[in-house]
Amino acid sequence: MASIRRRRAQLSEADDTPAPSPASGGWRRALRITRRYVLPVLGWAWAVGGAALAVSLILGLALHPVLLALQGMQFLVLAPCWLVLGAAAVRRRRVQGALAVIAVLVHLWFSVPAAVSAAAPSWTVGAPRVSLFVANVRYRNPDPKTVARRIVAADADVVVVLEVTPRLRAAFDEAGLTATYRWRSMTPDDGRFGDMVMSRLPARDVGLVRAGPIVVPSLTVDVGGRLVRVHAVHAPNPSPVSRLDRWRSGLAALRRLAERDGGAVVFAGDFNASGFHRAYRSMLGGGLSDAHDERGLGLTPSWGPESNPLPWPDALIRLDHAAYSGSIYPVALQNGEMPGSDHRPFAVTFAVRPRR
Secondary structure (H helix, E strand, O other), X not given: OHHHHHHHHHHHHHHHOOOOOHHHHHXXXXXXXXXXXXXXXXXXXXXXXXXXXXXXXXXXXXXXXXXXXXXXXXXXXXXXXXXXXXXXXXXXXXXXXXXXXXXXHHHHHHHHHHHXXXXXXXXXXXXOEEEEEEEEOOOOOOOHHHHHHHHHHHOOOXXXXXXXXXXXXXXXXXXXXXXXXXXXXXXXXXXXXXXXXEEOOOEEEEEXXXXXXXXXXXXXXXXXXXXXXXXXXXXXXXXXXXXXHHHXXXXXXXXXXXXXXXXXXXXXXXXXXXXXXXXXXXXXOOOXXXXXXXXXXXXXXXXXXXXXXOOOOOOOEOOEEEEEEOOEEEEEEEEOXXXXXXXXXXXXXXXXXXXX
């Protein structure tokens, strides 16, 4: 009898147990489908796509603006391949793992040098300095007065400012920038904007230089008895596809200009190229170095599309650089913000090696 009562009690407790709700069953089914089908498909897609992007970076392919955009964001796009590699190792998927290995090795090859700061040469201690402020302010910027105030606050010796409109020049006059930066060179206004370099230090050789399809405002300043040449760069946009050749030829012409100039020179501005693009790396091959890479800030982005639907990140690719050569070295660099622009400005200070 006791065993019968215990059995009845167990049945009563089972009857009191709530049945699974339809909602919880739906979640379990969704998780099961995700684990069985969605994640494997995503894993293979990222392995194949990541390996293809890695190969395009190694070969320096520039076939389409979309490919250039993905190459410029490789540090973000290839990052999930590390997870794919781990999953492939656990599941023993050799082909998927091999593709992921290609992607992660290229990810390391390009990302680590851009993220590691180099040690400054000993001669920079106590050496003369020259400071630059570099900003693409966007020709449709709705608040030129704020732009002018930001440039005043930067307190730089030399300013490279791109997409300058008549409204912005009027704001410069009002803020006192025109009086402070007396030495200026600016490209002719094309009906929308021009590009400018200006200095508060006495300058020589102020004018325009032709670098293939690019008209480059330039000037030379004397810093501690050494001449430093500054070029304001606004490279052609590689989009659409029909402009790719113009973009390549512009960067190649900048390399030739660097080789011709010799000495201490800075190319600063909007190159419309990432440090991961072959065309930009080839330009650096003319004896130039990238200031952001030297300071370990090469992975910081400076541009994002106006129509970016994502809340994060608001900037995706570094297009704005300061490439330099000769007896100068970047001892300080700070990225900033420019209201109303789709580009982020930066301030860089170069030590100038004294003459012996």
